[in-house]
Amino acid sequence: MVSLRSSGPLAVGGPLTMHLGGAESNVAIGLARLGHRVAWVGRVSDDELGEFVLRHLRAEGVDTSGVRRDPDRPAGLMFLERRTEDVTRVQYHRAGSAGSALSVDDLRGPLAAGPRLLHLTGITPALSDAAHQAATWAAREAVASGTAVSLDVNYRARLWSREDARATLTPLAGYASVVIASADELDLVAEPGADEATAVAALLDRGVRTVLVKLGADGARAYTRDGVTHAPAVPVTAVDTVGAGDAFTAGYLSGQLDGLALVDRLHRAVTLGAFAVAGHGDWEGLPRRDELSLINGSAAGTTLR
Amino acid sequence: MVSLRSSGPLAVGGPLTMHLGGAESNVAIGLARLGHRVAWVGRVSDDELGEFVLRHLRAEGVDTSGVRRDPDRPAGLMFLERRTEDVTRVQYHRAGSAGSALSVDDLRGPLAAGPRLLHLTGITPALSDAAHQAATWAAREAVASGTAVSLDVNYRARLWSREDARATLTPLAGYASVVIASADELDLVAEPGADEATAVAALLDRGVRTVLVKLGADGARAYTRDGVTHAPAVPVTAVDTVGAGDAFTAGYLSGQLDGLALVDRLHRAVTLGAFAVAGHGDWEGLPRRDELSLINGSAAGTTLR
Amino acid sequence: MVSLRSSGPLAVGGPLTMHLGGAESNVAIGLARLGHRVAWVGRVSDDELGEFVLRHLRAEGVDTSGVRRDPDRPAGLMFLERRTEDVTRVQYHRAGSAGSALSVDDLRGPLAAGPRLLHLTGITPALSDAAHQAATWAAREAVASGTAVSLDVNYRARLWSREDARATLTPLAGYASVVIASADELDLVAEPGADEATAVAALLDRGVRTVLVKLGADGARAYTRDGVTHAPAVPVTAVDTVGAGDAFTAGYLSGQLDGLALVDRLHRAVTLGAFAVAGHGDWEGLPRRDELSLINGSAAGTTLR
């Protein structure tokens, strides 16, 4: 998806900057920067905007060999407007886009390669029936072949209602070993109105191994059958919160792939979240492995010479 | 429609500038800058991009009171890529846009106000069946109530085939007193493959009073029952050819509204075309009435102090 | 007036951005964005900079039909320099400008249209004797014909001394039903050195119905014969305080035109002030009516998807 960002009110106009956008690609880049081998799979338009998307994924070292070009559908777009210093509004032009036409066939090859992990978000099934089916098929297939599944709820109010989301995502969560959600998204993978404890318990009961609850400036909680672990956020000067959740997810999954203990996974997760909010762009500021120590709760305003 | 312009290859990225785009709004602005009272009618999205469109029309003094806001559909978009210094590529995201949902009802009120002139382009009917019907209805209604109709063929290969265009535009041309086309568009309002003379003759036979053939750097020809008049292009340094045809049309219609003789209408038409190509943007460089004399075939590289 | 903004020290140079500036036009835009019918009246230069001013007013839906173009005088200019992150300096080039030549005749027509409200600022009378007379004439005429008058003191030290301002504005305040001032401006419409209570009492005694005291980050107080009401500021991340007072005024007057209770007028006033300081530019970030709820004291750093 191409993200078009304005630095002020869209109605007034002004230059837009083009970025690669998308929760899944953010996670993929977060992992690739940390040195993991990662592929992004999906459909992109067979035009210049699609080329733009691929150029960025390749630049970041994400494997795009499984991407399918769609000659008939345009690129998905996202307008990201900084309406005030504190309020960012997102507007999607994704109906009928190449990405929304994702199908089971598009995922067959990449899954057959047998990845260790399949990461899904709640955005894909919101795009179309085909995409919904593809996501569900992939989750089931992954589990069947021993690939772990992670699911970030990523609820987008502009794409569907909470009811539709719940009806779709709750079954999907059943395939996941890791479920990631913000506090107000938890009941989208549980009973309507369920509080955190109830929702988490239900998920763990259904076989989810870890439930991660993102708390923004308050850090995150990780629930397992063994209990709950809390990690405070790493304090930084926040300039752009977009992408922070995806960065968090990438950090957690990176720790999981590295075989870290839960507390260390969580720390990497909040550290990546900190990088995301301390830099401009969805993913541009994410760290390489040797940069992880740049942000560690230490002093603000550092100049390294 | 919102036009998003890149100054280089889209695939490489870089800032996009936002502009008001659209053949009809270009013509409306061209007329308004010359002091004519002009309204633009259509549907725009009920969001920030729609607001952007309206802000620009209002800024230029175009009456937007008849515009309908569509709460359910997104703004139409156009990506305008300068692929090389000589090659500009246009890509539309208009399927399902607010503008494509134009309906007869949207036009009823504005037409009832009894304008002297109704300007249509061949783009509107290409957008959807509803828009096609609306345009045809408006042309018929206008003729019935004594409003003159002008039609610019404006063929867009990205929107429909030549065959479809011809089947739609040829009947529409029958309502027009002025038909404007580039040389290779003429047979879209006549028999397939008709040469210029044949196509023009057929149009005049069907009651069109004036047929204008745009020739780019070679100027333009105007055909009436009295014969043909040629106006050479006004020589300027061309920096951006987008919008030149619309400027030409605005110049001609301005002359007609002012009651000028044919040759003077043509001269104003090519003068406005020259302003359009000598300035950046689709319409930004169009002249106010007191600026018409800035371009008159005189010396290039003038500094007025 | 054209406002030329630098993002750093002017002496070092760098690009300037052009904006429409002026306390009265800020208020007019604030009202128009909220859906009120509003006209801006004044003189603008009959050149490109004057055209720039009119384009922005029209874009915002402000009626400019009563504006007079002055062929002999240049546009007024304001250089706005961000000297440090916290210190913004303003420098005027208004002596001899078109705006400074405002005359009684310029205001005759617009006032004859019988608006519900006439908003004046203390800047206009500072520009020239003619402008002073025009403002006074308009206030008197408005009162005589039943049009309410609001006056924002808006003291500008670069334009005149406190003594001159007091001598002019104190009588002018007598025509107003609403007087708006910051705390340190109150004694410019009262006795020199008068404290807030004394100054307010004197104004209310002279027939002013409401006295609004702007307190910046501390919100505002509204005094009537019934007592005093305080509204705290709406907390936002401030990026640009320029225009906040005008936004406050527009919010208050909007509430008054809507027939809101005093406390609700005040709330709208501080809300508009919050929009102004949370966005860049004097007026660019002001809300449309459906955007008022975006800022309501809730969480910072929100992304709406």
Add this chain to the structure above:
Amino acid sequence: MVSLRSSGPLAVGGPLTMHLGGAESNVAIGLARLGHRVAWVGRVSDDELGEFVLRHLRAEGVDTSGVRRDPDRPAGLMFLERRTEDVTRVQYHRAGSAGSALSVDDLRGPLAAGPRLLHLTGITPALSDAAHQAATWAAREAVASGTAVSLDVNYRARLWSREDARATLTPLAGYASVVIASADELDLVAEPGADEATAVAALLDRGVRTVLVKLGADGARAYTRDGVTHAPAVPVTAVDTVGAGDAFTAGYLSGQLDGLALVDRLHRAVTLGAFAVAGHGDWEGLPRRDELSLINGSAAGTTLR
């Protein structure tokens, strides 16, 4: 003077870039870049814009120790609008500016230093009576003390009429040993309507040693009592003609100060003119002495590695 440049129509807005502007400072910089010792004398505002002017002059190595800061008057401004690719419009805000208040006293000290050459333009006397008197006094004083005087006619239609210019500049030319004019300026230092031959003859009769006629793309002619010399323009791709005349003058005067033969002075003059038109800005592209050979009539499109 501060020059504010827009890259498109001013009425549409967009960023302005700040530049040092002014015919005399252009000449001063042209000479300083070539290694000559040169001072610029005048009044500049005692504010940030004045500081901007001085920073640029100092950066270029022009002596500013004789400049007087005026605490009471604003900086002179020039808006430079690229209206179309070929038409640049200039608009002055110089009435009442610091520069327009130039007085005899301002020039006394610098002239007492006994420079080899005093360069004057026809712009200074157009600014005010005081400036007119100062220029005339300086020319007379210079001649009296053996300092050569050069005068560039530099007629500015926005500042005064041809009649006023002629009445002022014709006597001034009598003090000059070098007079520089474009072809259509010649009769501003001679009888009204005088043709080139007549005007030149009259100037030479009055004691002017050299009359330079700037012909733009056709180069230049130099007249002395010994006859006429023509130098063709140096062919370059022109991107910005502003400042070309001043560059020409600087080149000629540099050659004179270096003791070059007339033909070599002319060649340096047209070479500097070529640098000015081949680069953006009034003076930014002017060459240092070791760069003179970069432009010499040779091939376009050269990359030096």
Add this chain to the structure above:
Amino acid sequence: MVSLRSSGPLAVGGPLTMHLGGAESNVAIGLARLGHRVAWVGRVSDDELGEFVLRHLRAEGVDTSGVRRDPDRPAGLMFLERRTEDVTRVQYHRAGSAGSALSVDDLRGPLAAGPRLLHLTGITPALSDAAHQAATWAAREAVASGTAVSLDVNYRARLWSREDARATLTPLAGYASVVIASADELDLVAEPGADEATAVAALLDRGVRTVLVKLGADGARAYTRDGVTHAPAVPVTAVDTVGAGDAFTAGYLSGQLDGLALVDRLHRAVTLGAFAVAGHGDWEGLPRRDELSLINGSAAGTTLR
């Protein structure tokens, strides 16, 4: 190598844009865009600038798995200054750079992979003794193992003298099956002062199969034992000649890899050269395979809708 471009004189300052630069990477990108599998081999600094280089190569689909990161040496830099519209100056900061430390060991692995073609330029051996030895070793090794070698002379006066270049490049040319040179570079791979015919004959005698002579706006000549073929340049509006030679080389080699006839290779070569000069940047404007037809000698100023 990181290329830092200014759009005007460096001494005046202004923003620099960062680009991937280097003759070899230009050729690699040209080939990759046309769909060929291509790897770029070299040393890049183990810092952010090195990362920048790799990101661009990967974005373009160039294999970077054989690149070696050098922790001890900085990135090579190139300042590219547009001194006038026609004169571009290049300044290198490559002494001691990572790239200059290229060694035989760095090339061993990549060559062992058995590519069909090894492309070398005359720049690499100019950087250091080690790089010289590495290039020579690679050429010899390639020939020994049946990999064809192409050599672009690419003389850089800022790096070494013509004498040194000749002494190094003449033996190197003996390994090449294709030698590419501009007309004034030919005698750097032949006897000093040799004219084109003599130099070409000597190269063909030494076993070079094809000698390509780049003629800029005049196209190119290709010499083989069978005679000479000339291809005219494809006419386009030139905006940036940097990289044109590398584009030409990429086009030729692409044709060779595709098994095209000589005349068709040459046509592709001049077509890629046309793309390079018609777009900004060294390689940004190079075509994908489906874009080759965008430039074909047809009309300038085309808008494709």
Add this chain to the structure above:
Amino acid sequence: MVSLRSSGPLAVGGPLTMHLGGAESNVAIGLARLGHRVAWVGRVSDDELGEFVLRHLRAEGVDTSGVRRDPDRPAGLMFLERRTEDVTRVQYHRAGSAGSALSVDDLRGPLAAGPRLLHLTGITPALSDAAHQAATWAAREAVASGTAVSLDVNYRARLWSREDARATLTPLAGYASVVIASADELDLVAEPGADEATAVAALLDRGVRTVLVKLGADGARAYTRDGVTHAPAVPVTAVDTVGAGDAFTAGYLSGQLDGLALVDRLHRAVTLGAFAVAGHGDWEGLPRRDELSLINGSAAGTTLR
């Protein structure tokens, strides 16, 4: 030195802005802006980048007549990357630069002029043996001829180890009457690991008159034989900490040159530091003398009209 700044991660690319950089030039500009006569001495490359450096120094009124141009060495460069909002990384390209070749001979002339003060930093001796010798020679010579010496430790970890720095700077400090250091730099001019009290005592014992310890947001301490004085930092909104230490030094030295009491020197020092952190750029925001009162601990967010 030329400082190239990116506003985000260097690896992602984007425009770089060119600035004059260097601790000594920052101090020189700080002093010149406050009206002191100051010369900067060093070597700069004899190319466009060197010219850029000199243009900025001259613009700021710093005497550059003693600067030596080096035709054989490139300009020193510094890449300044804003990696996150809080973390700025600096990368030097100074090995082999013109500045690193500073020699005793370069300093002979300027020192012979008998300045009141010689300011040295710990960066110069880190650049090369020659520069080390030059700095030491200059310090000794200054003391011998009655010129006071100030030394700012300015430790740069990218240039040398703490051990090497200590070995060089400790003897150098012996020549200084003022030594400036941040708290963690103090033991670089004392015994390894010495705490603040010990290090300061040792310096005072060796004859240093004043030891200034920079504490960032906590202000600064000044030690003399009479005891210690603390000055809190002046509270401002910090946007760019680069150059703050140099500004502090310039403020202190300015106070010393003005004959202020220690406490007033310190106050000026922290005031200049506040200007540096409240503005963008290393030195661009430093105050002129009449601007010192703009920052005085008063309210943030001030607009001066």
